[in-house]
Amino acid sequence: MDASHIKSSTRDRAPFKLGVILALALLILGGFRLWQDEPSTGGAVLNFTSTVPDKRIEISSARDQAGLPFAHAGSFHHSDNPMNGGATMGSAPGTFGMPTWVEFTWQELPYPAQPRESFATEEAWVAYVDERYRAAPLKTERVKVAEKVPAWALEEVAKSRAATPPNELPDKMLWLHFIWTTDGIKVRWKIHNSERGGNSPEGGDPI
Template structure:
């Protein structure tokens, strides 16, 4: 089942990184949302940070059974939480409508389609889950990426090492993975939940 890639935004990662020997508070991170759920999508309503900041989302992540979690990768965005550091946790709110969902061409009018969608979503349970993040990433990895971001060579816009965070929706809730990517030669690192 094809994954919908909704948007790609590296602005919050790239723009602060323009410049050499800059002061940074943390590694920043690139967040990716994917799904291995069959016949359902994850309609992300909101993400809340430890500071209480609540970001309203309109993202829908679709997927299906895949050979491994890497094939479930979908929507990507560059961000760094409330500060340039990695947040302790994130609280997710989402619904799981059927996928594929209702199609406009199956209704006599836009109004009828909108009414059917609203009715369908109103009956869905709002699910929540807190996902721990910073405690699950080794401190030395965060230090490596932070150092890389603060020592970007002149004329180069991206750091040599970047932290990738993956949130994968499964039948058992949200699974978490992390990876440190880097320019060669380098030993890439990663960890997190086992995803069947």
């Protein structure tokens, strides 16, 4: 592992804010694809977060039931409110169906890490980072996804997208939350409704 890779891999992801949401909107409108199974769902937003204390989650791979790569956030750490934090990604509306399951492989690194400036030399810092990765075992878990999202929720966001003019965001958008816990990875869903007074139902695994 070279120093440049270490520098980039040890940066912590901040909780998403307005700028991330705006970037997410561009991804959705721009046609970024995740997977293309049927039936289409009207698009979804992926959120990755953790309730594991004092650890940063670093995903090395994620694949669906077809063996295809599944988009993931890479690195994120503990959030006190797992449904409103972590790292967020977007997908194109109407281009994919729910994966049956997703298999993640990851490491849990101590968080926060010692700052680079606390080391006397670059070599000492690199050795410290290398040891953190060596000491953290690789973990793998397969989590079911499709069966946790009800058909009516998929239909609701698909109808909202179909009624949306071109180049505009729909009022209702489906979010899938992948939440790392001490009891494994939990999957929750939520319909984010931007309509005034609109309902935003959610469900999935209890946290």
